[in-house]
Amino acid sequence: MSTPDPGLQPERTLLAWRRTSLGLVTNGILLLASGHGSSEVRTGFGIVVLVLSLGCWAAVSAVYRHSRGASVHALGHDRVLRIAAGLVLLVGLFDLYAVVTH
Structure with a gap:
């Protein structure tokens, strides 16, 4: 029996x-821009969002490369979706905070 395509x-x-x-990267950049020179909290949120979103990008690419030949695709895994x-x-x-405090 062959594997499904x-x-x-x-x-x-x-x-x-x-x-x-x-x-998410765009949101991080906008948070950084909105906090530049005026709010250290927004700048910190922007950095956190930017790092997490770039990590998300890298993790998704790694999962895709790792599971490319697998019959069950890991990108739809419950843990990935929850994260x-x-x-x-x-x-x-973070965006709501930036809007309310602006």
Whole structure:
């Protein structure tokens, strides 16, 4: 019995994760810019978001490369989804803080 062909699903999933990571990187840059010279807290949040989002980008790419030949694609794993959802929530809270304190 041969392994099922996943088609383009892994590549589409990888691109979706990269778009999410890029949005998080953009949020980090905007937080850095909004706090530059005026708020050390926003600057710190920006740095944290930027580092975490770049880490998310690298982790997603590593998971994709590692599981490329596997029949079950690890990018949809529950732990990966929970971490990404938590990161998006954290960035949203940082953004809310930046808007409220501006």
